[in-house]
Amino acid sequence: MRLEGRAQAGFYPTPESVLALIATHLGRNYNSSLLDPCAGEGVAAAKIGRQIEAHTVGIELEAGRAALSKNRLKQVFQGDAFDHKAEGFSLLFLNPPYDYTDGGERLEVKFLRHYLSSLVVGGVLIYIIPEHYLEAAKGVLTTWFDKLSIYRFPEEEYKAYQQVVIFGVKRGGALSAGLPAVEPLEGGEFEYRIPQGRGAEVYMAGMDEAQMVAEAMQGKAWNLLWDAVKVESLEGARPLLPWREGHLAMLVAGGLVNGTVIAHQGQRFLLRGMVKKNTRTVSEGNQTRETEYLTSSITMLDLKSAELIKVEEQSKELTPIEN
Ligand SMILES: C[S@@+](CC[C@H](N)C(=O)[O-])C[C@H]1O[C@@H](n2cnc3c(N)ncnc32)[C@H](O)[C@@H]1O
Structure with missing residues (x-):
């Protein structure tokens, strides 16, 4: 399937009820910046961005959705997220398409690896993937993130794609550790502190x-x-x-x-x-x-x-x- 065709098919927005629960785990910082490289219509990034008071930036491949997200986010790039690079962000919200790459790797993992460097050290990751692909993402998650938590979507919302939401805090260097157990997603206590962004920007990967x-x-x-x-x-x-x-x-x-x-x-x-x-x-x-x-x-x-x-x-x- 061509890239645009895949994007067309791969639109599973994070349910509003789940976004509300995710938001309760996040602190606020009015100097923060949020990046969603698979922004869809921008609803998720706008809601989480409002919670943490962040400058919101999105990338979206599918033109119609990119246009809609421009009404909700501060800055939107329409195009392939793999043609862009980013750095300096406080929070990475990543709910990528659930698929394989042509090379047989999980696309969720390729997205995470590509956007690792978008986060400042201490920056917060929110990563939504089907639970059965946790094992594929384990290496990148445990190498690069501290304070990992994995929460299963509430029962109703879990039915469609069996998703979990993973929270993590970007480390300053690589380290090997294990994954925590999966728990039910419930209200949090704003336990993930959001650091300041540092010159957050998105740019074309290879000019x-x-x-x-x-x-x-x-x-x-x-x-x-x-x-x-x-x-x-x-x-x-x-x-x-x-x-x-x-x-x-x-x-x-x-x-x-x-x-x-x-x-x-x-x-x-x-x-x-x-x-x-x-x-x-x-x-x-x-x-x-x-x-x-x-x-x-x-x-x-x-x-x-x-x-x-x-x-x-x-x-x-x-x-x-x-x-
Ligand atoms: C699962 S949806 C997530 C939407 C939104 N972030 C949310 O959580 O509600 C994934 C989105 O990624 C977009 N997408 C797929 N491949 C992409 C790519 N290579 N670059 C940028 N966006 C892409 C799809 O068009 C789709 O809108």
Whole structure:
């Protein structure tokens, strides 16, 4: 089935009665941000967002539902959630389609893994899946979340898809632990504290090159370019090559490369830096665990030929935090 067709079929909104119960487990923070990468019509994200007083952001593949969710959420991106990345959010509300990927993995798990890095450390996960796929999600959940609770939908609502709602708090690093027992979903005591969001944003996962050139040729980057060209001393101020280990990461983190022009052997380059967080699965004996690492990259646009050159550097694994 095509992606849109699948989305059309995979719409099972969280029942309002269940949303009301979920809300009783959450604290409030008016500086918080909520992301729902499978937003549907936006009802669930709007209700939970109201409870925690969050800035609400949604992504939805199906155009009609995306349009409806725009009336309910602060910001909505229409498109495939796997073409987007996000970071800095306080709460991730994830009720993904219940299906297999073409590669035979559970789609629920692929969504969770992809959106792990959208949460700040201490951020709260609300994850709704059929109970029989808990085992498939166990690895990612127990590696990346503390304070896990698993609640079964009330009897009436459980009948359709046998769902559970999982609450968890994002860890600062990977660790292996077990899953708690499944309990009935009842009213809570606002026990999940919602942290502040940090520069929450959603962006296209892989900006294609044509888009990048187009972006460089207009707006802020273009103005910066001309400002930089006028300042003679900037030209050649930094060597283009060779890059020493850690160099890229430092330049990017220091914000030193966006919109800067450098000269090298008579050519001029416009630089753009980016840091992306990625995850990978590491095997240790017969155990596997998820780890995070950063990729720093600088893309250089040759201002004469409009050719793009990309230099990339990967960090070592982020150090797990021992609890
Ligand atoms: C189970 S519904 C959840 C709706 C809402 N979040 C809720 O809990 O009531 C899943 C939604 O994800 C959307 N969806 C499916 N695949 C998607 C994708 N790759 N990117 C973004 N949205 C997708 C479907 O169109 C559907 O509206």
